[in-house]
Amino acid sequence: MKLKLIAALAIAAASPALAFASPSCTAEPxxxxxxxxxxxxxxxxxxxxxxxFEITGNCYEIYGKDKDGKRAEVYFNPVSGEIVQKGD
Structure with a gap:
């Protein structure tokens, strides 16, 4: 029973950290x-x-405004330039 509780707490503690992890954009050098x-x-x-504009992990990442003037956090594939993930 204690082992299940410890495992559940460990997963719960790790979940917020996983939510803020940057995406994987490319495996290219x-x-x-x-x-x-x-x-x-x-x-x-x-x-x-x-x-x-910064390099985060294997992505190009920007913070700024989109074409509508709204705040934007965007991760790009640095090889193709495609958007991988958008955030706020």
Whole structure:
């Protein structure tokens, strides 16, 4: 019984951390990634206004505003430039 309780508590404690983990965007090496300048240009064509641009794990990540002026947190595949995950 105690083992089940401990296991349940461990899972519950880990769940919030998993919710904030960055997505997996690519398995390609950085030598295959688009340059940051090329990625920023692509993001601009999608209508995003970038406040912060960074590398998070194996993704390009931005914080800024979308084309409607709403806050945006977006993860991009650094090879293809495709959106992998949107958040707020």
């Amino acid at each position: 950085k030598s295959k990634w688009m340059s940051e300048e090329a990625m920023k240009a692509k993001i601009d064509t999608l209508g995003y206004k970038v406040k912060t």
